[in-house]
Amino acid sequence: MAETVSLTARSGLSWQIASAIGTRIVNGEYAPGDVLPTESDLGEAYNVGRSAVREAIKMLASKGLVDARPRRGTIVCERNAWSFLDADLLSWLEGSAPDQEFLLELVDMRMAIETEAAALAAGRSVAQEVKEIRAAYEKMVAAEIGQADPIAADLEFHKAIVSASGNRFMRPLVAIVSTALRFSFRYTNALAGAHVGDLEEHERILLAIEAGDAEGARAAVRSLLQSVRDAVERGGQKNSDGLEQT
Amino acid sequence: MAETVSLTARSGLSWQIASAIGTRIVNGEYAPGDVLPTESDLGEAYNVGRSAVREAIKMLASKGLVDARPRRGTIVCERNAWSFLDADLLSWLEGSAPDQEFLLELVDMRMAIETEAAALAAGRSVAQEVKEIRAAYEKMVAAEIGQADPIAADLEFHKAIVSASGNRFMRPLVAIVSTALRFSFRYTNALAGAHVGDLEEHERILLAIEAGDAEGARAAVRSLLQSVRDAVERGGQKNSDGLEQT
DNA sequence: CAAGTCATATTTGTCTGATAAATAGGATGA
DNA sequence: TCATCCTATTTATCAGACAAATATGACTTG
Numbered sequence A, B: 001m002a003e004t005v006s007l008t009a010r011s012g013l014s015w016q017i018a019s020a021i022g023t024r025i026v027n028g029e030y031a032p033g034d035v036l037p038t039e040s041d042l043g044e045a046y047n048v049g050r051s052a053v054r055e056a057i058k059m060l061a062s063k064g065l066v067d068a069r070p071r072r073g074t075i076v077c078e079r080n081a082w083s084f085l086d087a088d089l090l091s092w093l094e095g096s097a098p099d100q101e102f103l104l105e106l107v108d109m110r111m112a113i114e115t116e117a118a119a120l121a122a123g124r125s126v127a128q129e130v131k132e133i134r135a136a137y138e139k140m141v142a143a144e145i146g147q148a149d150p151i152a153a154d155l156e157f158h159k160a161i162v163s164a165s166g167n168r169f170m171r172p173l174v175a176i177v178s179t180a181l182r183f184s185f186r187y188t189n190a191l192a193g194a195h196v197g198d199l200e201e202h203e204r205i206l207l208a209i210e211a212g213d214a215e216g217a218r219a220a221v222r223s224l225l226q227s228v229r230d231a232v233e234r235g236g237q238k239n240s241d242g243l244e245q246t
Numbered sequence C: 001c002a003a004g005t006c007a008t009a010t011t012t013g014t015c016t017g018a019t020a021a022a023t024a025g026g027a028t029g030a
Numbered sequence D: 001t002c003a004t005c006c007t008a009t010t011t012a013t014c015a016g017a018c019a020a021a022t023a024t025g026a027c028t029t030g
Helices: A007-011 A013-026 A039-046 A050-062 A087-093 A100-122 A128-144 A150-164 A171-186 A196-210 A214-234 B007-011 B013-026 B039-046 B050-062 B087-093 B100-122 B128-144 B150-164 B171-186 B196-210 B214-234
Strands: A066-069 A073-076 B066-069 B073-076
Touching: A007 A013, A007 B066, A013 A039, A013 A050, A013 A087, A039 A050, A050 A066, A050 B050, A066 B007, A087 A171, A100 A128, A100 A150, A100 A171, A100 A196, A100 A214, A100 B100, A128 A150, A128 A196, A150 A171, A150 A196, A196 A214, B007 B013, B013 B039, B013 B050, B013 B087, B039 B050, B050 B066, B087 B171, B100 B128, B100 B150, B100 B171, B100 B196, B100 B214, B128 B150, B128 B196, B150 B171, B150 B196, B196 B214
Parallel strands: none
Antiparallel strands: A066 A073, B066 B073
């Protein structure tokens, strides 16, 4: 269930440069409209050749972050051109401190993605991928008594649902669901104690999917995520999925 | 309402190479696991320098399509690593002939995206973007009597809904919604005649959003898309949104 | 003075060639 | 049989050169 991204791609010099510049862009250090330093200057700044910089900029351009033109230079694109669902972009985003609006938008995306994915998964409840949802759930149960990593288990559960949709266009959305969950983990007291209600909600989702009950699965996911959304709106203490602790 | 992509990026040599190779990959001409020709060979084949080929491959790698390593060469990644929501990738995909399963997955994605986007749009019905939904609807009405392009109007309507969600993560999904609609247009007799029921469904969506009725908007979109899905499943004649002609 | 035209300098675009680094696959040897 | 080493192949990176595009300001002209 590890990230499928090949590590070779991540180790290249040009990818590191893209990562460095990309991070500065999504964190606002370079604002939309700003002109980046010239390729030569960037190469000098990072101590790499111009070709490495150019390859990095091409990667950023392919994610809608920058646009290069002779003489004018390379400018940062408007935010509405950014590929916000790109896995790299999301990982660069995870380095920044989110505001409430940002967290709400993430939850709203989970709402769109996971409700429908769960419904689709229910429609193919015999699939191998559905068994992985149960496996993740068992892991969450084990985590309750300290026999597994609760964060990893929770992540796996939700990623498994998206994958179990069997829809090729859903798969890339595993990245944003993971990012959303990691933000939740970071800004909540996920590890503070037992969260029984949370587990029950997850069980309801699992059983609906296994039973092939698409509408039930949709409703169960919506219920869970609505709790998360409410918690984010209150800005209060919440567990890993955003539910309040008692 | 034109595509926001800067045309400069599209005209570069390395982008053309990426486009050529990317198209061959998503159409299966190069299968996952296949090793691409060497950078030198590709350069010779396309009559460009090695640097242009390398920049192209870096772009493809940043979309999860290929993975390059010394000695082994550049291989095509497994489909589950592809960024299927990337605008470029989708445009390359539009050149191929879809099977029914593919079309169904597109409709299912529209279901996930547009239902939630419409609900979110209803929550901010005063926003400027909501007015653009109405503008697109008026255009659809005008198209009924031949005073506007019905395809463009329909596209604008659905794109406007996604944009009106006000969610930064929704915006990139305009690409897949557009792609899905274009496939619908292509494989249906969109222009064969009047499709009154279609227009009524759109009006119901618009009114629900303007009224701030999130649940109503969700239901109206779901109803429309369910009709599309049914039509695709039957594989029968349908109009631009997949509804059957009478 | 206004507005269009043109020249120039700057920056990206592209090619070529060279060297380094990684590694798959075969050769070698215990 | 298996581990080790060698070597050829391919990508990775750099450097330098020239081409192409274009923003800017100077210049001209009405």
